[in-house]
Amino acid sequence: xxxxxxQDTGPYASxxxxxxxxxxxxxxxxxxxxxxxxxxxxAPGEVVALLGPNGAGKTTALRALAGLTPLTDGRIDLAGxxxxxxxxxxxxxxxxxxxxxxxxxxxxxHLSALENVAFGPRCQGASRAQARAIAYExxxxxxxxxxxxxxxxxxxxxxxxxxxxxxxxxxQPALLLLDEPLAALDARTRLDTRAELHRHLADHSGxxxxxxxxxxxxxxxxxxxxxxxxxxxxxxxxxAAVTARPRTDYVARLVGLNLYRGxxxxxxxxxxxxxxxxxxxxxxxxxxxxxxxxxxxxxxxxPQGSPRNTWSAxxxxxxxxxxxxxxxxxxxxxxxxxxxxxxxxxxxxxxxxQPIWAAVKAxxxxxxxxx
Amino acid sequence: xxTDTPAGAPGLPGAExxxxxxxxxxxxxxxxxxxxxxxPVPLAVPAAAALAFLVLPLVGLLVRAPWATLPxxxxxxxxxxxxxxxxxxxxxxxxxxxxxxVPLAWLLARVSFPGRRLVRALVxxxxxxxxxxxxxxxxxxxxxxxxxxxxxxxxxxVTIPFTTTAVVIAEAFVALPFLVIxxxxxxxxxxxxxxxxxxxxGASRWTTFRRVTLPLVAPGIAAGAVLCWAxxxxxxxxxxxxxxxFPGRTQTMPLSVYLLLETDPPAAIVxxxxxxxxSVGILVALREKWIGRPA
Numbered sequence: 001x002x003x004x005x006x007q008d009t010g011p012y013a014s015x016x017x018x019x020x021x022x023x024x025x026x027x028x029x030x031x032x033x034x035x036x037x038x039x040x041x042x043a044p045g046e047v048v049a050l051l052g053p054n055g056a057g058k059t060t061a062l063r064a065l066a067g068l069t070p071l072t073d074g075r076i077d078l079a080g081x082x083x084x085x086x087x088x089x090x091x092x093x094x095x096x097x098x099x100x101x102x103x104x105x106x107x108x109x110h111l112s113a114l115e116n117v118a119f120g121p122r123c124q125g126a127s128r129a130q131a132r133a134i135a136y137e138x139x140x141x142x143x144x145x146x147x148x149x150x151x152x153x154x155x156x157x158x159x160x161x162x163x164x165x166x167x168x169x170x171x172q173p174a175l176l177l178l179d180e181p182l183a184a185l186d187a188r189t190r191l192d193t194r195a196e197l198h199r200h201l202a203d204h205s206g207x208x209x210x211x212x213x214x215x216x217x218x219x220x221x222x223x224x225x226x227x228x229x230x231x232x233x234x235x236x237x238x239x240a241a242v243t244a245r246p247r248t249d250y251v252a253r254l255v256g257l258n259l260y261r262g263x264x265x266x267x268x269x270x271x272x273x274x275x276x277x278x279x280x281x282x283x284x285x286x287x288x289x290x291x292x293x294x295x296x297x298x299x300x301x302x303p304q305g306s307p308r309n310t311w312s313a314x315x316x317x318x319x320x321x322x323x324x325x326x327x328x329x330x331x332x333x334x335x336x337x338x339x340x341x342x343x344x345x346x347x348x349x350x351x352x353x354q355p356i357w358a359a360v361k362a363x364x365x366x367x368x369x370x371x
Numbered sequence: 372x373x374t375d376t377p378a379g380a381p382g383l384p385g386a387e388x389x390x391x392x393x394x395x396x397x398x399x400x401x402x403x404x405x406x407x408x409x410x411p412v413p414l415a416v417p418a419a420a421a422l423a424f425l426v427l428p429l430v431g432l433l434v435r436a437p438w439a440t441l442p443x444x445x446x447x448x449x450x451x452x453x454x455x456x457x458x459x460x461x462x463x464x465x466x467x468x469x470x471x472x473v474p475l476a477w478l479l480a481r482v483s484f485p486g487r488r489l490v491r492a493l494v495x496x497x498x499x500x501x502x503x504x505x506x507x508x509x510x511x512x513x514x515x516x517x518x519x520x521x522x523x524x525x526x527x528x529v530t531i532p533f534t535t536t537a538v539v540i541a542e543a544f545v546a547l548p549f550l551v552i553x554x555x556x557x558x559x560x561x562x563x564x565x566x567x568x569x570x571x572x573g574a575s576r577w578t579t580f581r582r583v584t585l586p587l588v589a590p591g592i593a594a595g596a597v598l599c600w601a602x603x604x605x606x607x608x609x610x611x612x613x614x615x616x617f618p619g620r621t622q623t624m625p626l627s628v629y630l631l632l633e634t635d636p637p638a639a640i641v642x643x644x645x646x647x648x649x650s651v652g653i654l655v656a657l658r659e660k661w662i663g664r665p666a
Contacts, residue, residue: 068567093570106568110586123573
């Protein structure tokens with residue numbers, strides 16, 4: 001056995017599944033101004049979140065997997081069958097064992113909830129009665145048996161989401177795709193639905209890919225995260241690995257950390273701006289330094305003590321953030337976020353444009369190689 | 372003094388009891404509403420003339436109608452025959468247009484193929500073509516010595532021109548573009564991601580069309596069919612050229628109106644009234660769809 005390193009191994013190497021089960025895909029889709037090129041593997045029973053900012057290529061990836069957009073290059077293998085190789089082989093969506101829960105659900109407005117869920121089994125050749133029985137069972141599983149005869153417009157957002165899930169699962173797809181499954185729900189419904197969705201996804205024996213831009217959805221629903229930016233994978237791993245060691249500004253913002261890249265020499269990382277960070281972890285060569293906004297202390301005057309992690313900055317924004325105040329800073333290492341108490345914010349009279357001193361204790365920083 | 376103040380005039384607060392403030396607000400709002408502003412004469416006069424131009428002929432029809440003898444005239448056998456033939460032919464033509472036109476509309480809206488723009492242009496040709504020319508073209512194609520008609524005659528002993536079939540064909544020819552354009556518009560109006568969702572559920576394109584697309588565009592198809600039926604009902608030029616004018620066989624209502632004008636003008640007016648009533652009925656039926664839509 002070779003050593004297992006979940007964070008930094010190549011995408012194919014990290015899959016625990018045999019090569020002929022689950023999903024193995026290299027998705028290449030060329031658009032005029034954009035190129036998606038990512039590698040994805042999802043084992044049967046595994047839930048992977050494809051996380052990224054708007055325009056990163058998440059939806060394009062989902063459409064390619066579903067067969068709604070053909071690949072320019074690459075290959076999709078699902079349960080040992082090639083679905084698309086960017087050329088001669090292209091299995092149309094209706095002949096793929098892929099279920100999709102669309103962001104706005106796309107429940108057929110002219111069919112009842114039951115008929116919506118029965119649609120898939122009916123297309124697979126089940127008789128009308130069989131399809132309705134299967135559909136009823138799935139509706140019962142998502143707790144909506146008593147709403148079977150309702151039309152989609154009579155359902156609440158959360159109910160429609162569950163019908164859409166039941167409809168996608170009723171085909172028992174080898175791959176289940178969910179596109180921003182909770183984005184269309186209000187905050188309160190989202191909380192309940194997220195927990196329930198997690199339960200249903202855990203029960204699903206096939207592979208599951210959740211496309212989302214919401215890190216919380218990804219952390220709760222998925223076993224593993226694949227983060228893409230500008231059409232490429234920038235980081236993957238489980239939630240703990242990603243939150244501990246973000247590798248891009250986007251991931252750092254997602255997990256709420258300040259992140260900088262520089263050169264490490266022992267317990268010092270020197271940034272391109274010249275600022276040197278004293279760090280708790282020793283690191284050599286190209287390296288990241290990360291620290292949470294709560295670790296940043298603000299002072300009206302140059303602080304005494306550990307001078308190396310201190311810089312003069314300009315306040316660029318002050319916003320209320322839960323029970324604390326989030327202060328955006330420019331200067332020093334670059335952009336930084338600092339969290340202070342409302343009392344401190346009042347004492348410092350924080351306002352945009354104001355010069356201030358920021359400091360971070362070495363013990364609160366994390367340093368790790370960037371290579 | 373206070374009672375003489377116009378409702379919209381500002382009153383001194385506290386000094387005098389102003390009239391009911393809600394009334395004054397309504398008054399003020401009404402005063403600045405655009406409808407109360409003067410319409411410029413260069414626009415108002417032609418607009419009124421246009422309206423009169425459209426409505427007065429119909430008023431003339433109503434004024435000159437032989438109301439006293441209307442019931443008897445409506446029940447005359449020739450009138451009933453023409454009415455029956457018109458309704459049957461227009462309905463059959465609409466059926467033909469639905470069977471052929473909906474798939475063509477789907478093709479134009481959903482499949483990209485080389486020459487699609489040309490096909491769409493060809494579809495609209497009967498819309499702008501004088502119907503007489505259309506009738507002549509049909510005659511040259513399907514006549515006894517026509518490009519296709521000669522084979523139909525030689526092999527199957529089938530003659531199409533100057534039959535009720537010819538009426539249906541002529542009406543379908545001129546009415547088909549109305550249906551295709553209406554249905555294509557409806558197809559483009561629905562969210563085609565419903566069709567993608569159906570595909571991910573395992574539905575073939577045919578199943579998707581049948582079970583998802585068709586129910587979603589049903590209102591558009593119905594509206595197109597009504598337009599198509601109305602156009603077929605009023606068809607004159609192509610019908611008289613291709614199908615001739617045989618009472619009971621090819622003489623539809625518009626043809627009867629034209630011929631009766633020579634021999635029995637009051638009867639022509641009666642038939643015209645029937646056609647007018649049908650047209651107004653269609654407008655009422657489509658009220659929700661087009662006319663009732665607020666600007």
